[in-house]
Amino acid sequence: MWLLTAVIAACLAMPLRYCLCKPLPAAIRQQWKLRLLGDLIKFVIGLAHVMERLGLGHHVKAARESSKGLEGIAEKLTGKPGAGDLAVSDAVFNSVPVRVYRPLTSAEGHLRRGLLYIHGGGWAYGSAKDGAYDQGCRKMSRDLDMVVVSVDYRLYPESCFPTPFLDCLTAAKHFLSPEVLAEYAVDPQRVAVSGDSAGGNLAAALAQQIAMDDGMRVKFSVQALIYPALQALDFNTPSYQQNRDMVVLNRPVMVQFWLQYLGADLSLKPHFLANRHSSDVAPELKARADWTTLLQPKYCKDYLPVRDEEHRKMQRILDEIPGLLDVRAAPLLAGPEVLAKCPRAYVMTCEYDVLRDDGLMYARRLSDAGVAVAAEHHPDGFHACFSLTTWPFTFDVGVRAFGAYVQWLRDNL
Template sequence: MSVLWLVLLAGVSTFFLGVFVWAIIQHFLTVEIPSTLKHPAKLRFLHCMLLYLITLGNILEKLRICSIPRFLQFVQDLILIRKNSNVAVTDMHFGTVPVRLFKPKEASSKYRRDTYHGLGSFLAHETDSLVLLVGYRKLPDYHHPVPFKDCLNATIYFLKNLEILGVDPSRVVLCGDSLGGWAVATVTQVLTSMPNLPRIQTQVLIYPILHFINFQLPSYQQNKNVPFLTRDMLLMCVCKYLAIDLSWTDAMSTGAVIPLDKWKKYRKWLSYDNIPRRFWRQDTQPEVLGPFNEAAYLETKHVWNAEISPLLADDKIIAQLPKTFLVSCEHDVLRDDALLYKRRLEDQGIPVSWYHAEDGFHACINLFDKQPFSFPCSMKVTNAVARYIKDMC
């Protein structure tokens, strides 16, 4: 019996080692590390670990044991988050939506597990503010519009109960990164049609995704293979979130899903003509729409809704938006989304502050407190956000 256990242990160990070697090979075959990125070895290691976990998740998904998102969530839940003695943490519900409140200068009773726990705690302490994290429902069980509605409903509940929570109605800030930045942008736009609620003072969008249409922008070309968000990974996530079959990713990346009449109407907001020339490179290819694929368009046409692509909102809505702080990272496929939105807001007279991390990459803010895996850009972006919120409030 002991021999069988040893054989089983050796087989399992060989399997996991083989998967890890495969992840390393995939990394070096497909990933580009820009020369200006600091600590490239650290970034390579972290990306190899991410590929390793994704590969394991993919194997489990194919075996119908669990999906990739569920497996990654399981791994995340294994990570203990340090408590901050200067911040009190309370888990509660706004209606049916779970939320987490961070209140400065009181002790937290226990450890919590959440990717954004450290950031929420840091912002609460540094800005002397009440910080709310929304536990919106996620993949694989929920697709759009469920996460959006959870964020909207939680925000409305929050705004209706500011007095109970001890929050000044004139100092409310909405903040989010990546898909969370998209949620902030869409929720803030919807709130412009609800004048009876307290007005949002400012929105903070950290490398947000603001449209799901033009994947040929310079940043999508220049950073298509840069960790932690490659263009292929972004397209996969977009399709899963919007319940689009993955077979349409090629048509989406080449622009074959874009009808000519819609491109003529929205090019003024979507084209890389609006990207400052300093972000172009000599090898940047011009935007060329692939041969129009009507079937692909019919499967993806909901991306033209402003609720999904807030960059396409009408001017009258954009003109009602609050002051905005935009964060972009040089080595991020979503860099140009922020630049396009900056132009849209400024054209409508909205005050915009902008922080650009020259050595930054997607998701860098999540590593600001993850020593020894933090990067200089991680802390710079975090401090920039905290400083802006503190100055505004």
């Protein structure tokens, strides 16, 4: 009941929000709906922190439960999605829980496409069973006549790097085994790995790891990355500066997600925001995430690099948080010899997203390494829009982005 009250209160507060808040970029459509979504997210997170102070558990766990409550309200209003022409089942791939979506229609003796999907949520939220991810995977499976495996990897605060990556790697190796592919009637030459946001991070890291593993008989054919988070060295790229206060995902929240994922002291947040943590990184590694050389001028605009050279005593951060330079956590830092072995790629980015430049830089580096890359940029897009395709938060750009993604997989997998 309190969640329904929160939704109603957020709606009633919208006129006041328009008067008091910084306007959203004019290119973004359906702004009132995006404002409402942002208000709901803030309310859930704020309430979760209050619950934590009252001794009712970690705020991330509380926020997850509240999100499930909101999904329950939506399901009562719209109805729970049925399996229809799909076989949807929960399974365990070598101790890692997954949800499998299989078309029930006859394949007429032909093998199907396969997709390993990894959900986003800042390595702290989300689930293969979540409404948006569940519905998205159902639609992928139907539209592409494809077997989809969605991974339920462990999350913060229960786990941090490298556990989520290792969970996904375990599930990937199990799925790619010839025996399992045969069980699901999947063509070994047509298996993709994909994910959005934090899931895009894990998907990119998996694509690299599997590509370099000479012991794998079957490897991913393509990788499809949706606004992936790929590096934690520079939180002042042009997109981080431009979209620092955007709704849904702003710069401080993304830094918080990275600190949590890497198991770092959260009090370091001001240092990360000022780029003090990367002052002593080797020039060769810095060059792999140097937006001044990797981005087109139209994305750089008039923004300047942020380097805090006055804090040269931050070397301890690199020693205490080795994940900062670990390519399994930061795929953008991989060497050209690794990228050259990666499968062809689809990289989707959104103009109004702090992670825009991570994706653009990765697409550039993959292309420079000789990998075929399709870079899909949405000038009116914002973070999370790919998952916003169903009522009540249906966005035109989300429907368009999802459609472009499905079409690319149809043409390239």
